[in-house]
Amino acid sequence: MPDRPDTPDADPTDAGLPLLRAAVARLAPVLPMLGELGDRFAAAGHELALVGGPVRDAFLGRVSPDLDLTTDARPDEILAVAAGWADAHWDIGRDFGTIGLRKGSHVIEVTTYRADTYDRTSRKPEVMFGESLEGDLVRRDFTANAMAIRLPSLEFVDVHGGLPDLVRQRLTTPAAPEESFADDPLRMMRAARFAAQLGFEVAPEVAAAMTERAGTLSMISAERVRDEFTKLLLSQRPRLGLRLLVDTGLADVFLPELPALRLELDEHHRHKDVYEHSLIVLEQAIDLEGPADGPEESVPGPDLVLRLAALLHDIGKPATRRFEDGGGVSFHHHELVGAKLVGKRLKAMRFDKETTKAVARLVELHLRFHGYGDGQWTDSAVRRYVTDAGPLLTRLHRLTRSDCTTRNVRKAQRLARAYDDLEQRIGRLAEQEELARIRPELDxxxxxxxxxxxxxxxxxxxxxxxxxxxxxxxxxxxxxxxxxxxxxxxxxxxxx
Known part of the structure; x- marks a missing residue:
């Protein structure tokens, strides 16, 4: 984050002015256009402000793809003001006070000030239009998203301390968190998602409210929870958000298999912490993703299938753990049990069939390589490995490599060399045969x-x-x- 104080004890107001200047500079390419629109609203006797995500991202040094505006004008008045200025418009969100506009290559959403009231037994808002910018900002999810820039004056409005929270890298809510989460339990998922995306710490009172109200997440549709979880998992730091979901009990509501990985260690510590191991595997899999614009065989990141498989590859272990007479612990066939659990859970979360099938297959195959440890696989075994993986082979390569979290350097090096050898053998066979399209020699x-x-x-x-x-x-x-x-x-x- 640019111009952020080097120490957490620095006064956030000291960083405010340079941050504001930097934010305005980043918004410079769109400010003339937004200023024109602001002039039109002002001439019609209405207020207009840039709000939420684009303001936050400007302070964070990021360019937001969204241009979200808010106004005291009602939908019909918004359309009247924009007539002759916008190149196109749509009103699919009219019932919620939102009018979409296109100006050149820019897409703008203008929403009437809101003052929602919620039925807290169903989380269905009754849309009520508000009268002031300040009233609109207080109903937003987090202070970092409750900042605005009035147009065309460029007056910065921050009545809830969003800028100091940005400087401190802290997530807090404009209203009391228990009230905010009672209004919309999905905001608790958004807290975890923003922690992962922004690398922010959740304020203690926010975490406490999330823990207290975790059970209310069950009121939210599986699809909306899935969408927030997906955004979290595809972020740069998913561990931060995942830990928050587990620690507050939110994960117990929609993904109980994840907290279940926190197996109690026996007194002899005969197995590693499966939960921590899974988080490390996820991070190592992310490190092995290719660039976003890379070729398909590089597994361009962020890749949802690979990340889901890395996080959930061991979810069959709790059900298969056995303590052996000799003092060891086993998880026989946990990959097969895990594949079935993954299929059921992702289906319940409303993931599409293709994603569900792919993740379950990777979980099923993630141990197959360990039979290759002595390097004695036949060409037939290599062909079957490639054929069974099919189009998931490049992801399976990365998942298998990521699954090595041992601190034993020699063991880690031995496994890496073995997998290098397997990939080389696959490459040699691929030159001789069409491994990716093996068919019988008679149709x-x-x-x-x-x-x-x-x-x-x-x-x-x-x-x-x-x-x-x-x-x-x-x-x-x-x-x-x-x-x-x-x-x-x-x-x-x-x-x-």
Whole structure:
């Protein structure tokens, strides 16, 4: 954050003026346009202010894609003022007081001052229009989002101390947090998300209110909770937000498998902390993502599938933990149990089928590599590894590498060398064969003709048999494949 004091004890007001100047400088490209619109509203006897995210981001040294404005004008009056100035408009949010405008390449949303009241049993707001900017700001979620710049005067309005909180990197609420979260429980998820996105600390009273009211998150739809969680997970510092979700009990409401990873250590400390391990794996997976504009094989970040798989890869461990007679602890088949749990949980959170299936598959496969530790896999095993991973192979590479969190340097180096060797073998085989598109050497029509059968379940079994031949033996040619198929068919018929 630019011009931030070097010590947390610095007076935030000392940093306010240079920060304000820097913020205005960052907004300079859009201020002439916004000033024009402000002049039109003023001429019509109305107020107008830039508010919320774009103001906050300007102070943080970031360029916001959003231009959110607020006004005392009602929707019809907004449309009247913008007529002849905006290139286009839409009023899909009219019932909530929002009118969308387009000016050149810029999209602007203008919303009438709000003074919502909530039915706290259903979290459905009754939209009431407000009369003042100050009244509008107090209903916003956090002080960092309750700052405004009046237009066209550029007067900075910060009645709730958002700028000092930005300087201190602290999240607080304009109103009492328990009241704010009672109005809208989703704001608790937003607190965790902003902690992750901004790297801010949540004020103690805010964390206390989140803990007290965590159960009320159940009133919010799964889709809205999922969207906030996704934004958190795709942030630069998801650990901060995830810890907040777990520590306050919010995660227990929508993702109980995550806090369940905090397994109690036995007196001999025979296994590592699975919760901490999972957070480290997530961070290491993020480090292995490619640049946002990188090629697909680099897994451009932020990648939701990889991050979900990294966070949840061990959620099968609590259900499979066993203490062995010899003093050890085991988690047999936790990857299979975990894959089923992931599928159920992501479905309940309303993630799409493709994402759910991909994450569950990665969780199922994340231990497969450890059978390669001695480097003695056959070419057939390598082919099966690639085929089973399919289009998820590049993510599986990164997940598997991230899963090494041992402090034993020699062990870590040995695992890294083994995976290097596996990737090299995959590369060599890929040069010789089309590993990503392995198919039987006879297609469905050729199999049907050779066996004299029609399409159906039997043809599917024959196809699967020839695919296993291809994986085990590599390319042997259509004639040899046909001979093996006929031998398989003869053996099958003799058993009937």
């Amino acid at each position: 469905g029509n050729e199999i049907a003709a050779a066996l004299g059968i029609r399409p159906g379940p039997v043809l599917g079994k024959a196809y699967d048999y020839l695919l296993s031949v291809r994986l085990d033996d590599g390319p042997i040619g259509p004639d040899a494949a046909r001979e093996k198929l006929l031998a398989w068919w003869a053996a099958r018929e003799s058993e009937r």
